[in-house]
Amino acid sequence: MKIYVRSxxxxTVIDKSKKDWEMNGRKGTAYKAICxxxxxxxxxxxxxxxxxxxxRTMKPMTRYFLSGDLDVKNGRFEVDEAVEDKTTK
Known part of the structure; x- marks a missing residue:
């Protein structure tokens, strides 16, 4: 079951990373943000x-409101939308 959640x-997004992975013949890229x-x-x-x-749209050292899907079965949260917080600097 997946639940849509929003912060x-x-x-503050400190930095972001992009890492290629391969497991059991499958390949992909993992994208992560350090918050x-x-x-x-x-x-x-x-x-x-x-x-x-x-x-692609995130900038390091910027504040964002995050929203995305929480996979209850696997306990994973994946952000599919980040809206910049313009109220704080």
Whole structure:
């Protein structure tokens, strides 16, 4: 089952990565964004899967609201839309 989710607060994308992979005769490319979020005294840095389209449009050190699909079975979240947060600098 997949659930569509959207972040309530913007997160800072520190950097993004693109890595080719091969497993059991299959090939592909994994796109990821390294995100930073601070809420009060709590700080977290997470690596999030993103689509190729989001990879092309994202700029490092920029705040975004993220939305995408959460795969409940595999516990995976993949961002398919990133909207730049224009309210904070």
């Amino acid at each position: 309530e607060e913007s997160v 930073h979020m601070k809420k009060g005294d709590e700080v977290s840095v997470d690596e999030v899967r993103i689509t190729e389209e989001v990879y």
